[in-house]
Amino acid sequence: MVTVIRAAAGIAMVSLSLPAAASTTLSDTRSVGMGGAGVASANYLTASFHNPALATQNKTHDRFGMILPVIGARVYDGDDLHDRVDAFQDLNDQLASNPDLEEQWRAALLDLDNDRIDGDANIGMVIAIPNRVVSTNFFVSSNVTAILTTDIDESDLENKEIVNSNAQGVVGGTVDIGFTFAKEFIFLDRDLSLGISPKFQQILTYNYQDNIDSFDDDDFDFSADYVDKSAFNADLGAAYALSRNVMLGLSAQNVFSQSLKTNISNGTQATYEVKAQYTAAFAYNHPRFTVAADVDLNSKQPFKEKSYKTQFARIGFEADAWRLAQLRLGYIHSMTDYADDVITAGIGLKPFGKFGLDIAAMYGEGDNYGASAQLVFHF
Template sequence: MMKTNQGWLLFTTACLSGISASAFAGQANIDARALAMGGVAVASSQQAASVFYNPALLAKPSSRKDDIDLLLPSVMATFSDRDDLQSGFDQVQQSYDGLNQAINNADEAQIDVYRQQLITNLEQLAGDSGYVNAAIGAAVAMPSWRIPAAVFYQTYVEGMGIADVTQRDLDVLAALDPSNPPDTRSLTSSGTAVAGAVSELGVALSYPLSIVNMPVTVGVSPKIQRLDSFNYVASANNFENDDISDDKYRSNATHFNLDVGMTIMPLHNLTFGLSARDLISHSLDSLAIDGQSFSFNVEPKYTLGVAWDWQRLMLSSDIDLNKDKPFEAMPASQYWRMGGELKATDWLSLRLGYRYDIETSHDDIYTIGSGVSIGDVFSIDLAGMIGSGDSLGAALQTRYQF
């Protein structure tokens, strides 16, 4: 099922391993316009892009047009590797190989040098970690004044890599006698990369209502959802990022899931939105590697949003109503997002945003971006992100209307 996502998953895994030996899962912001505004979307997303956040927005009066709206492609990636995790493992491996060679050569001076160097490398590596979040998707919204509809696909991934340095290794190395060294063996310290990926193919349907002449819309998105988990564990002296995407570290399962949403417009330029995504909980156990395994969880996510739109200027804010914790080993997150868009000209939009983790587990994120329209048919959106730590990210999407 969904074999088209295989290349993307392997590509993303390779990218992750290259920057921090990290992994994936979670609900990514896939719309570059929304991401440039801090990730706000539940009340402010437009046409085809709205299916990733709140299907009810398809029937919002300002979104109902006679044009087919095609979003293809939309891609994004963010990462944090403040500890330079892979470099730390490389230094451990170099010192470990040097110590082995010195022991084989019975070189007491070099044994002591590499012993001390390996202790230092392990102490520096202890507790290091890295995170990655990435997504790719496409959607097409079809015009209808009665029941607007859209078809969408997305794969989003998130994950982490962790270095686990054992006290046993430090004690053995500290007690090692250069004049009578023991036979070398693998370190008990290890590196772990855990990851989860969600791939979805679905249909979004929306219906406009009216309550006391106040526009209200409701929406639903039934979808087929595939979960993939990656679990890679290796000793610190054998950690190879190229091995992470191997099938022997991977498991998957396919399920049905459902998103629903609604919007209400008490004033012409004021919209409130509420979305509930992944209403059916699913859990996927990873393969057990060296006796270690984890569960990748997809749980319901509830988000409330508000948007004020004065045509040239739009301001919006979203807040998660519950925590999201796809892995037990990963800290939970719960975001408050805010952002705005200024339509500087008929063809240029400028955007700013901010994202804050209420759980204070992740960096504060500052975002910036722009959108450029070429005629009435083609537009491109770009976004950039920087975190209060060292988180960086970017997003790009192209959109066609015909």
């Protein structure tokens, strides 16, 4: 388990060291292509990532399915903070031998105040065995969030010496290993599916802080300094077929709140929090296309000490070509000021019916790019 999240954390931290990388909402690649929507539109294979109740949504010919693996990453650095930190450090090295750079040095330092880079990464897999009694999935899902922030102390501007101005990188993530169980009932002459995903959860955190003149992302040492703990958690879900084509969905992920403090780095520490996330959704499913919309009912603030929080509304579209290929489009609208809107696109290829490859990409203003990919097997 630790190996899985180390890999995901590595992706997130490498992403933060680049000027651009990936998404705003990550789970399975199909949903990434559809703007992250999935609480009412996921299939039986991807239900464990969105809404456990949808594990009942298999076709009559589906007997066994597998996603192995799904992988994705994203980072947002809209103001080129990484490059500006490098530029300031170059100026700082030159200042001692060239006093004429003093005003330029002050301006470059002040320009770094209260800035941020944030990123996410995920790795996962699913094995699904649908049936009429209780549809069952086994899943592994690793999700990591990383945030880099800068804090400039104005006293350093006058002293021309970096004493209190700093940069801090924090990482928090979970590895979920669990089973999804879903059952379909008749309610008011319509199909009602209820699902639950009890899961063993490994939580890991990491913190690295240093003065802004010496901060170097190459010094991140997650494998040596991370803090971890184990917990039990669960996801709950419901899906109601309002008509033959219309599905309503409601999910609650991580219903048991958890928190974990990071390691101490230069006297600083952060608290990673795992709290319940509630999402309501709608989907119109036609044999040839699907239209879906998800709305987060509450915001998510991964680190207690950081004001950074996210909440999204998502819309997605998928067109199916005789089950051989699928074209996907989506749009993610940020409901907070800490993220930007993103457009997404993806394609699914199943030329032989049993085996498929899904890929997706996303784009937003500034340095906001992303990608996701997964291999899918149906039997």
